[in-house]
Amino acid sequence: MILEGKRALVTGGAVRIGKAITQALQAAGVEVVVHYRHSRGEAEALSDYAVCADLSSPDDCADLIRMAGSIDILINNASLFTKDRLAGSTPERVRREFQVNLFAPLELTRRFADQTNRGAVVNLLDRRIRANDPSCLPYAISKKGLEELTKLTALELAPGIRVNAVAPGPILPPPGDSGDGFAEMAGKVPLNLFPTPENIAEAALFLLQADYCTGQVIFVDGGQHLLGNGV
Ligand SMILES: NC(=O)c1ccc[n+]([C@@H]2O[C@H](COP(=O)([O-])OP(=O)(O)OC[C@H]3O[C@@H](n4cnc5c(N)ncnc54)[C@H](OP(=O)(O)O)[C@@H]3O)[C@@H](O)[C@H]2O)c1
Structure with missing residues (x-):
């Protein structure tokens, strides 16, 4: 895909990793619709197209694609990202996490594919998909x-729409966390390098332009996924 002249929706695109992706797309000539929930000022500062939706509401997911x-x-x-172990994983808390992290991407992808038969999707995963981390069970x-x-x-959307993913390692401490001790808490990183939000954006842009790739996951984690639970 040639990025210049295209139009993108980035969910949570106003701050942190989402902001880096928004800015990288804009630098490549893409018009970005920045979705936000609370970060309205940041979203409006980044783009003329800023849309608010609460992805914990199924109705908002449908509206978001329409508004974009x-x-x-x-x-x-x-x-x-909630630090819930099994004891804290009540149905309500699990449902909330699943709604934002899984059901919303599913519904947005379904609505996107309803609207067009050409395009590309990138999902943000986590290097933990290659580990079994009970400290954040629903996540x-x-x-x-x-x-x-x-x-x-x-598979379902080929050949018109490609769907790929980026799996970050430890990039930024959770929102509101001071970041003290983040490096120690993040554990072993084989490459001894912490990727940056910009590194995540580079991988996303590569996948968007890679017309021959679909169903791929790029780990941008300094090699942590290779250690599984040994991080
Ligand atoms: N940070 C890391 O080190 C790391 C590591 C591994 C994987 N990842 C993955 O990479 C992606 C970006 O990470 P991040 O740390 O930058 O994410 P984040 O700060 O935890 O969340 C990004 C944005 O998601 C939006 N959001 C949360 N709940 C929402 C809701 N109910 N409705 C609508 N929007 C909602 C918020 O937007 P508003 O600010 O507008 O409310 C938030 O700023 C995530 O998918 C994350 O799982 C990150």
């Missing part, structure tokens, strides 16, 4: 599910 208008690219970046399952969704939709 015609798009060629969908980036499912918005996410909820881990939701991202493993999103990897499966990536493969299923890649």
